[in-house]
Amino acid sequence: MQLRTRALETILLEKGYIDPAALDVLIETYEKKIGPRNGAKVVAKAWTDSQYRQWLFTDGTAAIESLGFSGRSGNHLVALENTPAVHNMVVCTLCSCYPWAVLGLPPVWYKSAPYRSRTIADPRGVLRDFGVKLPKDTEIHVWDSTSELRYLVVPMRPVATEGWSEEQLAELVTRDSMIGTGLAKSPMDVK
Amino acid sequence: MNGAHDMGGMHGFGPVRPEPDEPVFHAEWEKRALALTLAMAMPGGWNIDASRFARENRDPAEYLAMSYYQIWFAGLETLLKERDLVTDDEIVVGHGLHPPKPVKRTLSPDDVLKVLHRGRPTERDTNTKAAFKAGDKVRAKNINPVTHTRLPRYVRGHVGVIERVIGCHVFPDSNATGAGENPQWLYTVRFGGRELWGLDGDPTSAVSVDAWEPYLEPAR
Amino acid sequence: MNGAADMGGMHGFGPVMPEPNEPVFHADWEKQAFALNMAIGIPNIWTLDAFRFARESQPPPQYLNMSYYGLWVATLENMMLEYGLATRQELAAGHALAPVKKAAKPVTAEEAATMVRCGSPYNRSAPAPALFKVGDKVHARNMHPKTHTRLPRYARGHAGTIMRIVGCHVFPDSNATHVGEDPHWLYTVRFDGREIWGEDSDPAVKVHIEAWEPYLELI
Numbered sequence: 185m186q187l188r189t190r191a192l193e194t195i196l197l198e199k200g201y202i203d204p205a206a207l208d209v210l211i212e213t214y215e216k217k218i219g220p221r222n223g224a225k226v227v228a229k230a231w232t233d234s235q236y237r238q239w240l241f242t243d244g245t246a247a248i249e250s251l252g253f254s255g256r257s258g259n260h261l262v263a264l265e266n267t268p269a270v271h272n273m274v275v276c277t278l279c280s281c282y283p284w285a286v287l288g289l290p291p292v293w294y295k296s297a298p299y300r301s302r303t304i305a306d307p308r309g310v311l312r313d314f315g316v317k318l319p320k321d322t323e324i325h326v327w328d329s330t331s332e333l334r335y336l337v338v339p340m341r342p343v344a345t346e347g348w349s350e351e352q353l354a355e356l357v358t359r360d361s362m363i364g365t366g367l368a369k370s371p372m373d374v375k
Numbered sequence: 376m377n378g379a380h381d382m383g384g385m386h387g388f389g390p391v392r393p394e395p396d397e398p399v400f401h402a403e404w405e406k407r408a409l410a411l412t413l414a415m416a417m418p419g420g421w422n423i424d425a426s427r428f429a430r431e432n433r434d435p436a437e438y439l440a441m442s443y444y445q446i447w448f449a450g451l452e453t454l455l456k457e458r459d460l461v462t463d464d465e466i467v468v469g470h471g472l473h474p475p476k477p478v479k480r481t482l483s484p485d486d487v488l489k490v491l492h493r494g495r496p497t498e499r500d501t502n503t504k505a506a507f508k509a510g511d512k513v514r515a516k517n518i519n520p521v522t523h524t525r526l527p528r529y530v531r532g533h534v535g536v537i538e539r540v541i542g543c544h545v546f547p548d549s550n551a552t553g554a555g556e557n558p559q560w561l562y563t564v565r566f567g568g569r570e571l572w573g574l575d576g577d578p579t580s581a582v583s584v585d586a587w588e589p590y591l592e593p594a595r
Numbered sequence: 596m597n598g599a600a601d602m603g604g605m606h607g608f609g610p611v612m613p614e615p616n617e618p619v620f621h622a623d624w625e626k627q628a629f630a631l632n633m634a635i636g637i638p639n640i641w642t643l644d645a646f647r648f649a650r651e652s653q654p655p656p657q658y659l660n661m662s663y664y665g666l667w668v669a670t671l672e673n674m675m676l677e678y679g680l681a682t683r684q685e686l687a688a689g690h691a692l693a694p695v696k697k698a699a700k701p702v703t704a705e706e707a708a709t710m711v712r713c714g715s716p717y718n719r720s721a722p723a724p725a726l727f728k729v730g731d732k733v734h735a736r737n738m739h740p741k742t743h744t745r746l747p748r749y750a751r752g753h754a755g756t757i758m759r760i761v762g763c764h765v766f767p768d769s770n771a772t773h774v775g776e777d778p779h780w781l782y783t784v785r786f787d788g789r790e791i792w793g794e795d796s797d798p799a800v801k802v803h804i805e806a807w808e809p810y811l812e813l814i
Contacts, residue, residue: 189404189448191469193411195461199475201418202411205484210410213491215399259496260541277383277527279427280443285494289409292401293393295443297655301385304529304582305572305739313391324580328383330525331561331585332497333541365391376606379655384748386596386741387654435599435607436659517793521606528604532752573737573751 219288220359222253223336226286227362228353230263231341241265244336248286258285260333264325266364271322272337273310273364275303276329283334287359294363304328314365337361339368376428376521377528379435384529384572405444412451417486418478421454423495424551428523429453499558501543506588507562511537514594515564515586523551526590530582534594535566538583546587559587596648596741597748599655604749604792625664632671633710634702640678643715644771648743649674719778721763725808727782731757732814735784735806743771746810750802753790754814758803759783766807780808 196202226248230237240247244261248254261283264272276282277300282290293299303310307324311317318324327335339361345353355374360366382388400406416426430450431438441449455461458476465472482490507513515530525547541561549557568580602608620626632646650670651658661669675681685692702710727733737752738744745767761781769777788800 185408185445185448186402186404187469189407189411191466192448192452192455192461193407194469195465195471196411196415196455198471199460201460201475201478201481202414203481203483206414206482206487207407207410209484209487210413210491211406213487214409215406219399255491255494257494259494260498260544277529278380278525279430289399291393291397292443293391296391297382297385297388297439298391301382301388302391304383305575306577307580308577310391314393321579324577325565326580326582328527328582328584330527331541331544331547331587332495333561333563333585360393365393377604378607379605379659384597384739385599385655387598387652387658389654431607433607434609435602435605436656438607439599439656440660517791519604519792519796528748571737572739575739575741 214284214289218284220286220357220362221354222251222288223283223286223359223362224354224357225251225350226253226263226336227338227357227368228350230338231345231353232350240338248336253285255285257281257283257332257334260331261286262333262335264327264335264337264364266337266340268319268340269323271318271324271364272335273303273307273324273326274329274335274337275300275326277301277304278328278330281329281332281334283336285334286336287362291359311365314360316366337364339366342368342370344371376432376523377519378431378433379438380431381528383527408444408448408451412447414482414487415451415455415460417480417482417490419454419458419460420479421458422550424523424545424547425553426450426454427547428551429457431523497545498542499545499556501558501560503543503560505540505560505562507537507540507560507591507593509537509539512594513537513562513564513591515566516590516592518590520548522548524548524590526586527584529571530566530584530586533566533570535564535570537562538565539563541585544587546589548587548589559589561585561587562591564591596651596743597739598651599653599658600651601748603747620664624668628664628667628671632667634707635671635680640680641674642770642773644743644765644767645773646670646674647767648771649677651743717764718762719765719776721780722778725760725763725780725782727757727760727780727808727811727813729757729759733757733782733784733811734814735804736810736812738810740768742768744768744810746806747804749791750784750786750804750806753786755784755786755790757782758785761805764807766809768807768809781805782808782811784811 230240240263244263248261266272280290280295304326307326342356356369358366358369361368430446460476512534514534515526517532543558544561545556546559549555563583564586565581565583568576569578571582650666672686734754735746735750761783763778764781766777766779769775784804784806786802788802789796789798791802
């Protein structure tokens, strides 16, 4: 694939269709700059600021953009609230749609056949693959990203975190907890 | 289209296997494949719906045998060849052989940050009224287009409830084939686990999909 | 199971490409693969339904990228391992490494000829009267078993008409997982093409399937 990709890039450069510096910016941005730390900040703020939380669930796009996160796969964002009664999971069965603006690029497992095929039919089985077990009567709500809407799961705030700062709380928010295949870390996990 | 990409509900793929400490990219070529695809959209003049169709529109055996970025790369080759930007003989030798096709603009490094920041909103104005409102019972139509659609097979024919009226958005089924944006009302529709999978379904689960009005009809 | 084998209604495979003057077998190994399967498993050890289930259980990327007989060989290997007929080391080595635990009775040439002539009928005596009669309107159930079934996804949830009562037959869904033959009434069901494929499809098409009674419910 290395050779094939280089060959295609050479052709496109020779024809003047692309500016190589633009390619570097694209790679730099998605490899290093945009990632799940963005989403973690959003969640941590929602945990500490009840007005922001309300805004986030009413107008996800605006609330998230107010923190400086927007752009590609971030124009139409919806935040999903995890509660003891309802656990949310996000998938794109048809391809790999993912909220790039707040989570960066998706991991391989999210884009792969096992996740895409099973999550909508057997969400508890998929959670088992991640070592997550929920109470039997917790409803699981799966969201298949078929349009340009992108979903961000807001996990439940872990116990024993009273008085924690947003920065400290953001450390507990894992990428998987914002997709719904994990839960936020507990203070024990970070010690 | 009913391609291999429409895999919701399929069995046999095995467990989900997350890779510990997974890097963003697994090889240099993957970065290039991503960047080239994004950078060529402007000069290539295609929209995201067309690029999704280019990726999914292939033999299921081929689709399933490729890794994620291999699919992206294959989709890019398809789009470039369809628009006569690159030819098969050029791909073989890895060099331009024919004069470039004139393009309206190319993506500059400054453009990148602007475009990434702005994204690509798909909401459009309309003077039509939404046919459905939150709480309405609807049935997903049994459509089987050979071209691009975002109504997965597992939902077709099933009854759900409108959770939310999202707005009027670019309609991928039209946009992908170059027939224009044709914006339609978009809804989030919730389907119960048992409704979708019968007695094999988890009664404590539900699946929501975002569906455009042409995908739906009222249900009794 | 909703595996790669259940491909009714899928797009993207391209045109049908008949091979002019196609030979029955394209290589010697194909003949061997065919004969081995006929002579070993089905008569004595496993059932045809179990073999079909094993074949369709091949992960979709592999299933779709193997040739027809390539898939038979891969399935046969898996079944030999599953039923303890050989070990992985023996398959890799290409010969027996340990003595056979239980002496088997191989199918003789005469028995093979009989098999070819008589086949293996699937009809059995009925445990109960048939639920449906010709002309009844039925619904194919919306079921998604992870194990073997012969109700294709494209038919599930759709309404059709009973065209024929075939008889009482071995039930593959049970027979494939060794819970027994569990015979059930088998029917030919006719579906209108548009019922299955939607309003935009060809109105002159009808699709028929054979469906066992557990797949159906009266409308």
